[in-house]
Amino acid sequence: MQMKFIILGILFTVFISGCGGENSEPSQAAKEASYIDLNQEKIKGKLKDPESVQFRNAFVSNAIGAPVVCGEVNAKNSFGGYMGFQRFVSGGSIQVVETDMATGEMDKTWAQVCRR
Numbered sequence: 001m002q003m004k005f006i007i008l009g010i011l012f013t014v015f016i017s018g019c020g021g022e023n024s025e026p027s028q029a030a031k032e033a034s035y036i037d038l039n040q041e042k043i044k045g046k047l048k049d050p051e052s053v054q055f056r057n058a059f060v061s062n063a064i065g066a067p068v069v070c071g072e073v074n075a076k077n078s079f080g081g082y083m084g085f086q087r088f089v090s091g092g093s094i095q096v097v098e099t100d101m102a103t104g105e106m107d108k109t110w111a112q113v114c115r116r
Contacts, residue, residue, distance in 0.1 A: 002045055004102055007011040019025060020111055027039045027091055032059075032060045035067060035069065036058045036059070036069050039090035040053075040055050040058065040069070040071075040073075040090075041067035042090050042095045043073055043088050043095050043097065044075075045057075045095075046062075046095055046097060046100075047073070047075045047097070048075065048076065048077055048078055049075055049077075050062040050075070052075050052076040052082070053073060053074070053102070054073070054074045054075070054085075055071055055072065055073055055074075056071065056072050056074075056085065057071050057072050058070070058072075059071065059114075059116060060073030061113060061114045061115055061116065063112065063114065063115040064112070066091060066092070066112050068069070068089060068090065068091035068093060068114070069088075069089070069090045069091060070087070070088070070089050070113065070114035071087070071088055071108065072086065072088065073085065073086060073087075073088045073097060074086070082095055082098070085112075086099060087099035087110060089100065089106075089109060089113055089114065093097050096109070
């Protein structure tokens with residue numbers, strides 16, 4: 001009888017230590033980092049030289065009620081030179097780089113969609 005209590009005590013301790021302190025779900029920061037990586041890969045797919053791509057200042061915005069990744073991207077163009085950092089917005093099936101838009105349109109989009 002005492003052995004049953006010892007085994008139950010060990011099982012309970014293992015269960016509690018497995019469920020306690022550490023959370024098995026990824027943190028919010030880890031989820032955002034993963035979402036940023038996913039959307040940066042989508043942006044890479046739109047560019048002439050995906051291997052040359054550089055990203056900076058990427059963040060997740062929920063300004064429109066759904067997550068969107070905003071940031072800056074630089075990559076080589078058809079002539080082999082870097083185009084310079086340009087803003088991008090990516091979420092769901094939409095990936096847009098500043099050069100894809102008419103002059104001034106990225107400013108409007110950024111103001112509406114890319115708030116921290």
